Structures are given as C-alpha cells and as structure tokens.
Amino acid sequence: MDLLNELARTDIDPALLAQVQALFAQQQAKLAEKDFKITALTHELAYYRRVRFGKASEALVGEQRLLFEETVDTDLAAIEEELEGQAPAKPRRKRAGRQPLPPELPRIEHRHEPESCQCGQCGAELVKIGEDVSEQLDVEPARFFVHRHIRPQYACRPCQTVTAALIPPAVIDGGMPAVGLLAWIAACKYLDHLPLYRIEQIAARQGVPLARSTLAEWIGRIGVALQPLADRLAELLRQHDCLHADETPVRQLDPGSGKTRHAYLWAYRSGVHDGGPPIIVFDYQTSRAGAHARAFLQDWRGHLMVDDYAGYKALFAGGPTELACLAHIRRKFFDVHAASGSPVAEEALRRIAALYAIEQQGAGLDPPQRLVLRQQLAMPGLVELHAWLLATQRAVAVGSGTAKAVDHALKRWPALERYASSGTLPIDNNPVENAIRPIAIGKKNWLFTGSERAGRRAAAIQSLFATAKLNGLDPARWLASVLERLPTGPNSQIDSLLPFPDSTQR
Known part of the structure; x- marks a missing residue:
C-alpha cells in the first residue's frame, strides 16, 4: 500500500501533507545514500578478499608478502567495521580459536558492583549467585599484564531477576585488548615504524601470542575510530591564516x-x-x-x-x-x-x-x-x-x-x-x-604502504601523533586516554579529544 497516496485521498491539511511528503523524500534520500555506501563497501570488501587470497599475492616474497598481508588484513577489518556501522545492528560474531591469556601474567582486578544492592523492581535485597569474568590484555613498556574485570551477579528471589554492573562500551566491543595495548601497538607501528610482524615477535618474547592478523584487525578498527578526529584536525587547521x-x-x-x-x-x-x-x-x-x-x-x-x-x-x-x-x-x-x-x-x-x-x-x-x-x-x-x-x-x-x-x-x-x-x-x-x-626516516623500515586505504589511515594517525608531539604530549598516553573516552564521547565534544594541551584532563 502506498501510504502517501492514501494520505493524499484523505482530508488531511495540505500544509501538513506537504511536510509529510518532504520528510518522506528526505528519508528516502538518506536510505538511498546508505544503500549506495553499503554497496560500495561490499564491492571494496570483495576486491580486498580477492587480492588477499588470490594469486596476485603469490608474486610477493619474504618481508614484502608479510607487509602486504598485514595491510590487506587491516583494510579488511576497517571495511567490515564501516559496513557494520551502516547495516542494521546485529550481534558481532564471536571469533573462534582465541588463545587464553597467559596465566603467569599479573592480574589487576576491577570489581564492578551494581549501584544498589536492592532489587530495582521490588526493593528486596539482592543475593550474589555468581560472577561474570572477562579479561583484557594491557601493556606498559616492556611489561604485559592483564586487567581482570569481575562483575558480581545478584539475584532477587521474589522477582527471579538477575542484576549486574553494565559492561562499559569500548572501541573494540568484547575484544581482548585494553586501551593501553592498542595505543602501544599504534605507537610501535606509526611512531617507531615497526611492521606488525615485528610487534608480534616482541610480544612472543614475553610469551604473549599476538597474531599478525589480530594486530591488523585492531589497527584497522583504530583507524576507523580515529578518522573523525583527524578530519576535525584538518578543519581546525584551515581556520589558521x-x-x-x-x-x-x-x-x-x-x-x-x-x-x-x-x-x-x-x-x-x-x-x-x-x-x-x-x-x-x-x-x-x-x-x-x-x-x-x-x-x-x-x-x-x-x-x-x-x-x-x-x-x-x-x-x-x-x-x-x-x-x-x-x-x-x-x-x-x-x-x-x-x-x-x-x-x-x-x-x-x-x-x-x-x-x-x-x-x-x-x-x-x-x-x-x-x-x-x-x-x-x-x-x-x-x-x-x-x-x-x-x-x-x-x-x-x-x-x-x-x-x-x-x-x-x-x-x-x-x-x-x-x-x-x-x-x-x-x-x-x-x-x-x-x-x-621522522616519516622520511621511517620509510627505510616500512619500505612501502600496502594500499591507498592504508596510506590514508597512516596519514590520519600520523597527523594525530605528530600534533600530540608538537603540543608536548606523549602520543601513546594521549591515544590510550582518547580510546578510553571515545566510545562514550558525544560528537559535540570531539574537540576535547584532540591532541592539544590538557585534552586528557577534559
């Protein structure tokens, strides 16, 4: 049934009908734009998958192939992240085969209790019936450790309900890496100019398995998350005389x-x-x-x-x-x-x-x-x-x-x-x-960019890191702070996330 035609045949006020028609046309245009972007990203995703697993990659040898694979894996993760942002919300698929975090790493426990020990429905006392435990891997320079998040679960016997603290949003929802680890990996890649396979080797020396494909996925998702900050930085730059x-x-x-x-x-x-x-x-x-x-x-x-x-x-x-x-x-x-x-x-x-x-x-x-x-x-x-x-x-x-x-x-x-x-x-x-x-010197290490998308991602992250250094900030520390605040920060406060003095305190 054509809703607009049905409305036109009623006695609805013409001015109101015009508003409804304009709103409908606007929504249709937004949907068309979204469908176009989804189609474009889907085609790009298919292309990168062909490149990653096709015969073209066989022409590369040694370190060239390692660098090529990590770049394409990162691009694939970034495209999938953008597609998930365009498509209707759905549960993120669980990745099989994740290795448990090394038990010998020190644990820092964070207990997240509900705001109240009384049931929100009937006011009865809550009874602890178990705990939901998740772990994130974090790092300090040359020292890996694990954040152990413990969320006690409380039940209300009369209401037969269970209450627990909410899981805070993160740049990588449900992911293993803590913000400190993500910032360290990004700093190693874009400040120290280390390819991901070398970062993998650094972690392996401490008994921490970080596969290159996993590192590539994280970098791709970080790049998508930070792009709005880089775009805003360019806007502010163009305000200078x-x-x-x-x-x-x-x-x-x-x-x-x-x-x-x-x-x-x-x-x-x-x-x-x-x-x-x-x-x-x-x-x-x-x-x-x-x-x-x-x-x-x-x-x-x-x-x-x-x-x-x-x-x-x-x-x-x-x-x-x-x-x-x-x-x-x-x-x-x-x-x-x-x-x-x-x-x-x-x-x-x-x-x-x-x-x-x-x-x-x-x-x-x-x-x-x-x-x-x-x-x-x-x-x-x-x-x-x-x-x-x-x-x-x-x-x-x-x-x-x-x-x-x-x-x-x-x-x-x-x-x-x-x-x-x-x-x-x-x-x-x-x-x-x-x-x-510094980038000209780093080229001797990373040799080349693997794709135009990888180059754009590197330019965005390098812009933020270089601006942080110009303003006397530790780029890795700034990035860790931003990745922690970014998932809950409204767009209206994006300037408070930029690498300017005191931004980590805003």
Whole structure:
C-alpha cells in the first residue's frame, strides 16, 4: 500500500501533507545514500578478499608478502567495521580459536558492583549467585599484564531477576585488548615504524601470542575510530591564516604486479607564530598533482609557505598568498659554496645569516613587537640583499651554479620578502620539513604502504601523533586516554579529544 497516496485521498491539511511528503523524500534520500555506501563497501570488501587470497599475492616474497598481508588484513577489518556501522545492528560474531591469556601474567582486578544492592523492581535485597569474568590484555613498556574485570551477579528471589554492573562500551566491543595495548601497538607501528610482524615477535618474547592478523584487525578498527578526529584536525587547521606545506614521496604496493609505484604524503602545518596549539595534518595521495593541495585547502584563503614546486602555482592564482622559504634559497648557495668555495656564495650566506639572527632576536616577542623589529632591521637587510643579488646577477657567468642560485632567489623575491611586512608570517618552511623528517626516516623500515586505504589511515594517525608531539604530549598516553573516552564521547565534544594541551584532563 502506498501510504502517501492514501494520505493524499484523505482530508488531511495540505500544509501538513506537504511536510509529510518532504520528510518522506528526505528519508528516502538518506536510505538511498546508505544503500549506495553499503554497496560500495561490499564491492571494496570483495576486491580486498580477492587480492588477499588470490594469486596476485603469490608474486610477493619474504618481508614484502608479510607487509602486504598485514595491510590487506587491516583494510579488511576497517571495511567490515564501516559496513557494520551502516547495516542494521546485529550481534558481532564471536571469533573462534582465541588463545587464553597467559596465566603467569599479573592480574589487576576491577570489581564492578551494581549501584544498589536492592532489587530495582521490588526493593528486596539482592543475593550474589555468581560472577561474570572477562579479561583484557594491557601493556606498559616492556611489561604485559592483564586487567581482570569481575562483575558480581545478584539475584532477587521474589522477582527471579538477575542484576549486574553494565559492561562499559569500548572501541573494540568484547575484544581482548585494553586501551593501553592498542595505543602501544599504534605507537610501535606509526611512531617507531615497526611492521606488525615485528610487534608480534616482541610480544612472543614475553610469551604473549599476538597474531599478525589480530594486530591488523585492531589497527584497522583504530583507524576507523580515529578518522573523525583527524578530519576535525584538518578543519581546525584551515581556520589558521598562515600554513606551511610540503610533500614527500612514498612507495605504494601494486599487488597485481608485485612491484611498487610512487605516492605522496602531503603535509600541512599551522604557522609557527600563530596563536593556539600547533597542528600538523598529513594527506595521503597517489600523485604529486597540485590538484590535491587545492582539494585539501578547499576555499581557504591565507598565506601559504611552500617551496618552488610548480604544482602550487595554480593554487596561488585562485586566492592564497604565496610565501617563499629563505632556507631553500640559502641551501642553493650553501651547495655552491660547499662544491667550489665560491666567495659570492659565501657573501650570500653571510647576508642570509644576518636575517636569521634578527629572527632569533624576535623569537620571544609578540607579533606587534616582532613586526617593529622586522621593519627596523630585517627590511633594510632585505633591500640590501636584493640590490646585491641584482648586481651579482650581471657579474657572474650565465649558467653557472652561482648564477642559478642568484636567479632562483630573484625569481622568488616578492614571496620571499613578504614575511617582513608582518609579525606573524614565518621566514622559512623548516617547521613542516621537521615534521616530515621522522616519516622520511621511517620509510627505510616500512619500505612501502600496502594500499591507498592504508596510506590514508597512516596519514590520519600520523597527523594525530605528530600534533600530540608538537603540543608536548606523549602520543601513546594521549591515544590510550582518547580510546578510553571515545566510545562514550558525544560528537559535540570531539574537540576535547584532540591532541592539544590538557585534552586528557577534559
């Protein structure tokens, strides 16, 4: 029966009927969107299962295959988690074959008593008839231990009812890992750059069996849980007036060929002189096309500090104001001086050093005071440097290394001197390069990302960890606190979970 047609044939008020029809259309659109997402995730899940268990994986050998399998297993767990969030609620299937936690591990017992010892229905005294005991594995650095949760069960004889404390929600409902263990695994993988099979070996040395497939499932579910925090971090970043941007190449596995191809981790950092807690956000993309920067920044209009990569040029044509990095200018003269001992390059380095010395003087000043300092000292130094570069350009041999360094500085000059007209703009792009450096070093360990989804997950978790470090927080401790609060935290309080100072106390 068509309910809307039936309502139309009644004497219902036309305005009310219009409201009902609009509400019905809205609900239909939401259902269609949900069905589309479920279909897309189902197809993606089928694809990853084919990749994981198909012949393509046989082309990989040794550590390559181990890394590939853990990535796909993690992706599978993440997709299943997203599907469960879209589909109607149903009991989570129990996983067979879980090994008992080692009995020799120390136990910390937590007793969860009901709020009252009287029956909630008739007021009679409750009688203990048993206990529901569950165990979660937790870890401190180099020490595994077990949380033993004991929930006494009380019965009301007259009502024949049983009362026990509720099981608190968790990121992984009914799972074995405690938040400390999950935070340790994530820190090992994304801060210490350890593949999961190495984490498995670390646990095995203490007699704790943690299968790679289990670790992969946990990482996948953590990634899904933390994605809203990473998205919110990007939103807050785009509220800043000044940003640093840079990108670094990474290798992404192409399972069909057993080889790897280039992908890129784009990094965006808040300005070093901006107010509020510093933020770093990583954005994983499969190419270095400038369109990725435009897509990330959306309609942001501010000052963007970048190198001379051509991919940013179209971005500046649309609104953001370009800032050039003095450290990149200096680096070119440094290379010339190191190679040939050029006196011209030495003079350029001396003049640039004087500008950095002025910045050191203004390090502890507020923006208005720093602006005064820059206008009094840095601006004259920049004017002199520019005049010297123009004179030098006419004197050096065309095509020489010195000439190229001079030409590069002059080409970037309008964007280079812009910082001196403000008390908040940065002099160089070193802050974001320093944030990227640990990941660049870690690439020697993890070799490649196993998929685009794995790259996006790593970028989200790395964003949160790197921001925690910028704000003086222990990333693992912060993550343990967040994973404990996340299941019960409303969306309206998501900012209290971000890795900013005092967030663990909110």
